[in-house]
Amino acid sequence: MLAVKKIINDPSAVVAESLRGLGLAHADLLEVVDEPAVVVRVDAPVAGKVAVISGGGSGHEPMHGGLVGPGMLDAACPGAVFTSPTPDQVQLAVQRTDGGAGALLIVKNYTGDVLNFETAAELAAAEGTRVESIVIDDDVAVKDSLFTAGRRGVGGTVPLEKIVGAAADRGEDLDGCLAIARRVVANVRSMGLALGAPTVPHVGTPSFELADDEMEVGIGIHGEPGRARMPVENAEGVVARLLTPILEDLPFTEGDRVLLFTNSMGATPLLELYLAHGIAERLLAERGIVVERRLVGPFVTSLEMQGMSLTLLKLDDELRDLWDAPVRTAALRWGC
Amino acid sequence: MGCTAEDLAAALRSAAVVVREHRDELVELDRAIGDGDHGENLRRGFDAIVTALDAATPPTPGAVLKLAATTLISKVGGAAGPLYGTALLRASTAVGDAAEIGPAEAVAALEAALGGVVARGKAEPGDKTMVDALTPAVAAATAVDGSLAEVLAAAARAADAGAESTVPLVARKGRASYLGERSAGHLDPGARSTALLLASLAATAAGR
Ligand SMILES: Nc1ncnc2c1ncn2[C@@H]1O[C@H](COP(=O)(O)OP(=O)(O)OP(=O)(O)O)[C@@H](O)[C@H]1O
Ligand SMILES: [Mg+2]
Numbered sequence: 407m408l409a410v411k412k413i414i415n416d417p418s419a420v421v422a423e424s425l426r427g428l429g430l431a432h433a434d435l436l437e438v439v440d441e442p443a444v445v446v447r448v449d450a451p452v453a454g455k456v457a458v459i460s461g462g463g464s465g466h467e468p469m470h471g472g473l474v475g476p477g478m479l480d481a482a483c484p485g486a487v488f489t490s491p492t493p494d495q496v497q498l499a500v501q502r503t504d505g506g507a508g509a510l511l512i513v514k515n516y517t518g519d520v521l522n523f524e525t526a527a528e529l530a531a532a533e534g535t536r537v538e539s540i541v542i543d544d545d546v547a548v549k550d551s552l553f554t555a556g557r558r559g560v561g562g563t564v565p566l567e568k569i570v571g572a573a574a575d576r577g578e579d580l581d582g583c584l585a586i587a588r589r590v591v592a593n594v595r596s597m598g599l600a601l602g603a604p605t606v607p608h609v610g611t612p613s614f615e616l617a618d619d620e621m622e623v624g625i626g627i628h629g630e631p632g633r634a635r636m637p638v639e640n641a642e643g644v645v646a647r648l649l650t651p652i653l654e655d656l657p658f659t660e661g662d663r664v665l666l667f668t669n670s671m672g673a674t675p676l677l678e679l680y681l682a683h684g685i686a687e688r689l690l691a692e693r694g695i696v697v698e699r700r701l702v703g704p705f706v707t708s709l710e711m712q713g714m715s716l717t718l719l720k721l722d723d724e725l726r727d728l729w730d731a732p733v734r735t736a737a738l739r740w741g742c
Numbered sequence: 743m744g745c746t747a748e749d750l751a752a753a754l755r756s757a758a759v760v761v762r763e764h765r766d767e768l769v770e771l772d773r774a775i776g777d778g779d780h781g782e783n784l785r786r787g788f789d790a791i792v793t794a795l796d797a798a799t800p801p802t803p804g805a806v807l808k809l810a811a812t813t814l815i816s817k818v819g820g821a822a823g824p825l826y827g828t829a830l831l832r833a834s835t836a837v838g839d840a841a842e843i844g845p846a847e848a849v850a851a852l853e854a855a856l857g858g859v860v861a862r863g864k865a866e867p868g869d870k871t872m873v874d875a876l877t878p879a880v881a882a883a884t885a886v887d888g889s890l891a892e893v894l895a896a897a898a899r900a901a902d903a904g905a906e907s908t909v910p911l912v913a914r915k916g917r918a919s920y921l922g923e924r925s926a927g928h929l930d931p932g933a934r935s936t937a938l939l940l941a942s943l944a945a946t947a948a949g950r
Contacts, residue, residue, distance in 0.1 A: 485819045486779070487779075488777045488779055489820045491819055492823060493816065493824075517821040517915065517916045521823075521862055522819055522824055525815065525824055549922070553912075554919040555916055555917065555919045555920070558920065606777075606778055608782050613773060626920060628777040628917070629778070630921075
């Protein structure tokens with residue numbers, strides 16, 4: 407098969423070269439450290455504030471580097487494409503951002519991420535920094551059973567990082583931030599779907615093959631195949647297919663107030679994304695679920711995967727206020 | 743005759759060549775039931791081990807294992823980095839500061855390596871992971887009363903059969919578990935790489 411076209415040089419240098427560009431584009435917000443690679447807030451450490459740190463494989467941009475800045479992440483640890491970062495990256499992130507109040511690590515539930523962050527937390531604790539971790543596992547496509555590695559962390563990561571970042575900003579201590587993080591994880595659910603596969607630069611060919619008339623439902627964000635393959639449906643069908651399992655899972659019921667996050671996996675244009683978002687709002691209204699806040703756009707991408715995901719977070723006044731609090735990052739910016 | 747620090751360093755360099763040769767195969771296996779990074783993860787890790795060994799060969803086999811372990815932990819990421827890294831770290835502790843690795847030290851190192859993988863990853867035999875290659879390898883090595891080369895040859899043969907036995911299994915750990923039933927019919931990439939690494943070590947030992 408012919409290699410997929412990409413605007414890259416050496417496939418093994420893609421992450422490093424992209425980070426260089428990120429650093430230049432947003433020098434007012436963040437600094438890019440290399441070897442080991444870490445994206446840090448320019449004004450880190452912020453004295454007395456809990457450091458909020460995340461990370462994961464690259465290829466999901468703007469997550470996580472584009473979410474570094476006041477009101478959100480203090481540091482992000484970018485791994486190789488679709489591969490979790492290493493403990494030394496996380497350790498450096500903790501050292502660079504610890505303002506004396508400890509660090510909260512936001513970890514998406516994948517074996518590699520969990521193992522590497524776990525090792526890093528042990529190392530940081532040995533150095534005397536208080537570190538806590540929160541594992542996000544919002545993907546309803548995966549059965550949470552003894553027979554799997556558990557649910558994956560996907561779209562819910564963005565509201566989690568925003569809300570925990572705001573909590574740290576308002577002066578919550580480490581236990582307070584952890585409690586709020588747990589509340590978000592308990593109340594957020596997501597599901598995604600792909601119409602076309604992404605191509606990992608160092609692989610060169612698509613991660614999976616879909617026929618012209620097929621879609622993959624319950625897809626993860628790493629090009630790992632999904633739950634089921636089926637004939638392509640129109641937007642009404644697609645949105646219902648994503649929304650129904652989310653609603654049934656928590657469950658979300660009449661009278662609930664929610665944040666609705668309509669996410670592009672990379673290649674699906676905003677024209678289609680807004681169309682889908684409109685349908686999701688209508689379906690929620692029909693069930694008496696109140697959409698109080700929304701986010702639409704490519705935030706948790708899977709390289710150039712064509713497709714989308716929906717994320718619902720059940721809100722209360724405090725979570726809503728933390729969502730509304732000022733944030734200034736490359737990808738999310740309001741109130742300041 | 744035992745395996746010195748120099749011998750072990752040479753064996754790891756040969757293993758790095760094997761990893762390079764099989765990089766694409768491991769990527770393909772992982773693409774089928776995971777995310778296609780296993781071959782590249784190991785290539786990055788073993789190339790880094792070679793670079794670290796180029797800088798200086800540690801004085802004892804145990805120290806060589808420890809250098810390889812910390813290199814994998816800091817350079818690989820993914821599930822394989824901490825799992826193989828912990829395996830080698832435990833193997834290093836098992837070998838201690840012995841000047842040479844003989845058959846008894848090799849068996850102890852293999853047992854410790856398996857213990858490390860299980861402690862980190864909590865997988866059981868039959869979960870379709872590298873544990874399915876390493877468990878029979880340890881059992882076979884323990885059963886041999888012979889030279890270092892014979893111990894490693896037995897381990898490698900058993901690991902290969904163990905890896906093949908993952909084909910019909912449904913994955914219960916790692917990324918492949920998300921696929922459920924759809925993971926059956928594929929060779930587990932981590933079990934395959936374990937078999938390849940042990941075969942490489944056995945070949946080096948036989949050639950000396
Ligand atoms: N819990 C576990 N215990 C033992 N081995 C495991 C476990 N989880 C995964 N593995 C092994 O790791 C291999 C996959 O390694 P790989 O380098 O591809 O990491 P990965 O899972 O893709 O990491 P990441 O999720 O960060 O991308 C699997 O084939 C399996 O043999
Ligand atoms: Mg993998």
